[in-house]
Amino acid sequence: xxxxxxxxxxxxxxxxxxxxxxxxxxxxQPGVGKSAILSSLAKxxxxxxxxxxxxxxxxxxxxxxxxxxxxxxxxxxxxxxRFGIGRxxxxxxxxxLDEVGKSSRxxxxxxLPVILEHRLGDVSLxxxxxxxxxxxxxxxxVGDNIPAHAHNRMTVLDVSNPTADEWIAWxxxxxxxxxxxxxxxxxxxxxxxxxxxxxxxxxxxxxxMTGNTKAFCSPRSLEKASNVIKARDMLGIxxxxxxxxxxxxxxxxxxxxxxxxxxxxxxFNSIVTDPAKCKLPESVGAYFLMAFSLAARADGKxxxxxxxxxxxxxxxxxxxxxxxxxxxxNNKVSMACKCRGFTKAAAKTGKFF
Numbered sequence: 300x301x302x303x304x305x306x307x308x309x310x311x312x313x314x315x316x317x318x319x320x321x322x323x324x325x326x327x328q329p330g331v332g333k334s335a336i337l338s339s340l341a342k343x344x345x346x347x348x349x350x351x352x353x354x355x356x357x358x359x360x361x362x363x364x365x366x367x368x369x370x371x372x373x374x375x376x377x378x379x380x381r382f383g384i385g386r387x388x389x390x391x392x393x394x395x396l397d398e399v400g401k402s403s404r405x406x407x408x409x410x411l412p413v414i415l416e417h418r419l420g421d422v423s424l425x426x427x428x429x430x431x432x433x434x435x436x437x438x439x440x441v442g443d444n445i446p447a448h449a450h451n452r453m454t455v456l457d458v459s460n461p462t463a464d465e466w467i468a469w470x471x472x473x474x475x476x477x478x479x480x481x482x483x484x485x486x487x488x489x490x491x492x493x494x495x496x497x498x499x500x501x502x503x504x505x506x507x508m509t510g511n512t513k514a515f516c517s518p519r520s521l522e523k524a525s526n527v528i529k530a531r532d533m534l535g536i537x538x539x540x541x542x543x544x545x546x547x548x549x550x551x552x553x554x555x556x557x558x559x560x561x562x563x564x565x566x567f568n569s570i571v572t573d574p575a576k577c578k579l580p581e582s583v584g585a586y587f588l589m590a591f592s593l594a595a596r597a598d599g600k601x602x603x604x605x606x607x608x609x610x611x612x613x614x615x616x617x618x619x620x621x622x623x624x625x626x627x628x629n630n631k632v633s634m635a636c637k638c639r640g641f642t643k644a645a646a647k648t649g650k651f652f
Contacts, residue, residue, distance in 0.1 A: 301495055304459040311336050313456065315343065318429035322414045324399070324450075325433045327458035328492055328505055329441065330517030333433040337395040340429075347393040347429065350383040354410070354432075355401035362409050363420055376420030382413075384422055391427035400434030400443030407449060415452040438494065440507045459495075463487035466518055471628045475525045477591035478557040482521075484587060484620075486553060489516035502549040514547040521546065528558060561588055571601045574608035586617035594624035599634050606640030619648045 305313070314323045314336065325333050341349040362382075365374040378384050383392040396410060409419075414432070417424040424430070432453065435443045461469070463483050470480050483489065486503065488496075493506040505515040514520070524545045531538050538558070542551035564585060565578045570593070580586045593605050612618050622645045625635045635641045 301457070301459065304457045306459050306465065307332050307336060307461060308465075310456060310458055311339055311343075313454075314429060314431045315340060317454070318431055319427055321454045322452065323431040324445075324453040324455045325431065325458045326436055326455060327433075328436055328439055328460065328517070330505070330519035331458065331460050332518050333458060334395070334397050336431075336433075337393070337397075340393055344393060344429075346390065348383045348388070348390045349393045350381060350395070352381060352394065352396050353398060354396050354406065355398040357402065357406045359405050359409065362406070363422075376422055378419045378422050382419055382424075384419065384424055389425050391425050391429070394424065394428060394430045396430065396432035398434065398443075399432040400445045401441075407445075411449060411452060414449070436494075438507065439505075440512070460490045460492045461518060463490050466490060466521070467624070468627045469518075470521075470525075471591075471594060471624050472630055473522070474595075475522060476528045477588055477595055478528055478554060478561050479521055479525045480591040481584070481588040482550070482554050482557050484591075485557075485584070486550075489521075489550060490518075503547065511547070514544055516546050516550050524550075524554060528554070531558060557588065560585055561592070564589055564592070567592070567596055570608050571604040574604045575611075577608060579611060579613070580617075583614060583617070586612065586614040587620060590617045590621035591624060594621055594628070594631075597625065597631065597635065599637070602635060602638040603640060606638055606644065609644065610640065618644060622648055 310323070310325055317323065325336070327333050337349055337351055341347065361379055363376050363378040366377045367374055383390075383394065394413070396413070399407070399410065402410065412418045412420075413424075413430060417428055417430060434445060435441050437443065467480055467483055470483070488498065488501055489503040491497065491501055491504055493501075493504055493508060496504065496506075500509065502511070503516045505512060505517060524542055527534070527538070527541050527545055534541055539551055539555050542554055545551070546554070564580060570577045580589050593609070597605050609618055609621055622641070625641070626632055626645060
């Protein structure tokens, strides 16, 4: 990551602590998770009313409408409900202006007071409201254009792509299939950003300089690929072309190999039924894939059996990967720590407990 860039976690913290006074503009390439920050912050700030504004799809009439006061013969401004402001709504708003760089110029002009003063028309956002925005990089070539006077109203941050480890930690908590997690670990270059890439011909990534701007690997498309692989039994031979249309041909063929490898592994029921005798993986790649698979399926009823099986593994790296994946999963770590076998194995790695 470039020293002038921040990651998504840092971006969320900056918005959380500076967003009441500064509108933070996050600039990053497509599909890296900028938009997902709204739901992440909403969980951290339950007192706020989260509001999502898709600026690329706004017209002037979508912002609000004049209301006539016939007694005073005046008009007042009634904001659209999507902005979370109105009569008797006093909760502070967590307002995300997504794709603000794709706003039409009249819409952007109307949003400038929201950005600078937390005001839409003549209606102010509730005290303590947070406003932040997202856009793509200027060099992405996807139609973003923010003039200088608008830029100067915001604190502009360059958001890096997540690393493989950061994305895998997220994936472990969001039902991503083991095959895609193993692919991400095996090919960490899929998370490189084209302006920072060590290989300028990296075939996996979005790169307007090489024309690879249609199907490519991003955190968003990897999640979509996971959905495709979940349906592989129904797709049959259509799996590969569906993956190609999701993440590009280079990544799709590597993922297909992971799927083939996964189909050769012992069945989960065999592992939990007879963990002391069940067949072990035969290669390093198979071990890593099994580590992600077991971490995803482990629960309170199967944890002891899984640990009996993992204790037989001959790959210390795969064991460490299994332990780290469970320990980093906020949804499962408390369950895992109730298993004595897990805490003993974790202690052996030298990283936990």
